[in-house]
Amino acid sequence: MDIATLIDSPSELTDSAGSKTAIVLMTRVRLARNLDRRSFPGWANEQDKAAILETCRAAVASAPAMRRGLNVALADLSDLERQILVERHLISRELSGAKSGAGLVVSRDQAVAVMINEEDHLRIQVLRSGLQLKRAWNTINDLDSNLEERLDFAYSPTLGYLTACPTNLGTAMRASAMMHLPALVIAGQMEKVVRAVNQLGMVVRGLFGEGSDASGSIFQISNQTTLGEAEEEIIKRLGSVLQSIIDHEVNAREKLIESDAGKLFDKIGRAYGILQNSHMLSSSEAMNLLSLVRLGADLGVFPAEQRSIIDRLLIEAQPGHLQHAQRGECDPSQRDLLRAARLRTEFANFGRPEFSPSRNGNN
């Protein structure tokens, strides 16, 4: 599979038909692994990194889950192609900036992606639409066990998997969910949620991880600690934290409808109007408008099945995807025109809104 084929294929993230919990857009589990007796990527010289890249690419690409997938060196990709991979959450921003010695192997369905020579030699990640923590863990555990047959991982019986940063030590696992929490944001309760989640040993971040903002009221919640607790326990604990956030978001939605349905429907209606008629839309404005329309789909203002269209647009309205569709790079103001045109076309055929407080709560 080549990069062009991958870009033109639907990704796990854009196919949310299987998602049962609208509030969780995506689940991700990531494992960091390093080869024993080799310098970590941040300290290895270019020659070592090239050798590690070759060893890891061959081992990962021959695992059954990765056969006939994409197997590339980052150096062989254009800036635009890298950006598309970031927008699909297949690589991190850090890896997209790597000049040499970095690589990527992605499964055909884009549910499994393995970054090579990011902060660690291997960063294995499994993405699943909706809330599917256990399924994602089972998939990644199988792949990891398969790789273990071919690669000697750096491991200590007391400290677990050894990683470049001691904050990832132990299981070296980060399990996360990308959550859509517009009602908690509108009600001004996110700060309280972040504080409570921190106290439970979990972290809240923006859409693209550390340092990113939370456009579109989308947040990533993941485990903070990795040592002293088994993988299954971390997943179970994260699962219960996520469920509690889901309950809070559902309650916040119900309260907003009860206390001020007019104000909420006004926000959703205006967002729909702008998406149908605007001619200039920035990336973050589009995200915020799509977020409101998505909330509308959850509340029954729009048919629920149209949520998958919105989820696809949340990806496709981003700069990399827009420029790819246009077959070339263009400046930010041209992109804003393109984005608005794309969204106008989509929303011309979108289901008509039906505002009725009695239709709420399909979560």
Added chain:
Amino acid sequence: MANPLKCDLCSKPATVHLTQIVNNKVHKIDLCEACAQAKGVTDPSGFSLADLLLKASLNPEAATTGVRCEQCGFTQTDFKKHGRFGCPACYETFKGILEPMLDNMHKGTVHTGKVPQRALERKSLYDRLTKLEVDLSDAIKSERYEDAARCRDEINQVKQSVATKPSR
């Protein structure tokens, strides 16, 4: 009057004071204006207190002890600068400075999760092979030919076992 708090990263007077509670443990860090800006503390969603704790817990005087990882050449000063290690062997080299940090950073200090069974079996075979090769060479040097023959046979056995377990 009490001494003003110093920045944990650069020792200038601290004006930003952070407290985070993880698993009922309170972690505190004090920063000056410049370090707080540089670390993105003004945007609470975008920084990791764990990384800051990691760097702050290394005091500058201890960094001059000159410990160097034999495997990769990494020093304690490098660790202070990057907040990352150079190679897996650094965990053994810098054990002394790492242990006090782990308690603040994680839920526990001992791994209780997945064990890479096959990789460990292979590692123990390699370790056995290395030891037998040393024994063989010693036996030849001291003209203990019966011991040498026994080592040679064992080496062949271990090599066969290694060959049946795929490796790098």
